[in-house]
Amino acid sequence: DAGVTQSPTHLIKTRGQQVTLRCSPKSGHDTVSWYQQALGQGPQFIFQYYEEEERQRGNFPDRFSGHQFPNYSSELNVNALLLGDSALYLCASGRDPSKGGISRRGYEQYFGPGTRLTVT
Amino acid sequence: DAKTTQPPSMDCAEGRAANLPCNHSTISGNEYVYWYRQIHSQGPQYIIHGLKNNETNEMASLIITEDRKSSTLILPHATLRDTAVYYCIVRVQSFNKFYFGSGTKLNVKP
Numbered sequence: 508d509a510g511v512t513q514s515p516t517h518l519i520k521t522r523g524q525q526v527t528l529r530c531s532p533k534s535g536h537d538t539v540s541w542y543q544q545a546l547g548q549g550p551q552f553i554f555q556y557y558e559e560e561e562r563q564r565g566n567f568p569d570r571f572s573g574h575q576f577p578n579y580s581s582e583l584n585v586n587a588l589l590l591g592d593s594a595l596y597l598c599a600s601g602r603d604p605s606k607g608g609i610s611r612r613g614y615e616q617y618f619g620p621g622t623r624l625t626v627t
Numbered sequence: 628d629a630k631t632t633q634p635p636s637m638d639c640a641e642g643r644a645a646n647l648p649c650n651h652s653t654i655s656g657n658e659y660v661y662w663y664r665q666i667h668s669q670g671p672q673y674i675i676h677g678l679k680n681n682e683t684n685e686m687a688s689l690i691i692t693e694d695r696k697s698s699t700l701i702l703p704h705a706t707l708r709d710t711a712v713y714y715c716i717v718r719v720q721s722f723n724k725f726y727f728g729s730g731t732k733l734n735v736k737p
Contacts, residue, residue, distance in 0.1 A: 540724060549714055549727030550671065563724055597670055613659060616725065618670025
């Protein structure tokens with residue numbers, strides 16, 4: 508089992524451009540959450556996708572959007588990039604609690620290795 | 628979700644116990660305490676969680692005070708590979724998102 512995978516590993520973009528990041532969840536998982544982690548800070552929740560719909564959203568502008576596909580994989584899109592968007596973008600997958608996603612380890616979220624985005 | 632407060636950094640000698648404190652004075656009755664760690668910008672890794680009883684697993688022990696306003700993560704015999712940022716998170720079990728604070732950078736020294 509490959510676990511959560513993300514692509515690309517690193518990315519360099521210019522201010523004003525658009526970027527798409529990709530995430531494949533762990534096998535058996537149906538929810539995908541995205542987090543932004545600026546240097547020296549903890550991850551900040553962007554949004555979560557379940558059943559191809561955005562279910563929860565953190566305090567991020569509409570420039571941040573996403574999509575979930577029928578195979579549960581997900582994309583994060585960021586438009587009109589700003590220098591402040593430079594960060595490590597983490598994807599986390601889980602199994603919805605309504606489908607037995609809570610085990611003896613609680614509600615488990617497995618994180619991917621992240622995509623390092625640099626905006627110049 | 629309740630907010631957590633952790634010291635920014637701590638040192639620990641290799642082989643000794645590492646005790647990482649967390650304050651969560653506004654925790655609600657249905658919120659669990661989770662601990663994750665992040666090694667050198669990899670994805671965060673689950674360590675342990677609990678509601679009100681002390682918990683132990685193969686990685687660590689979690690001690691939650693009786694009033695649940697604070698907790699301590701204990702790594703019984705720290706190794707160099709335990710050097711990481713440790714995050715204390717409180718969350719409702721049925722919600723899927725985590726609110727991370729700034730965490731504690733644990734430096735395990737030889």
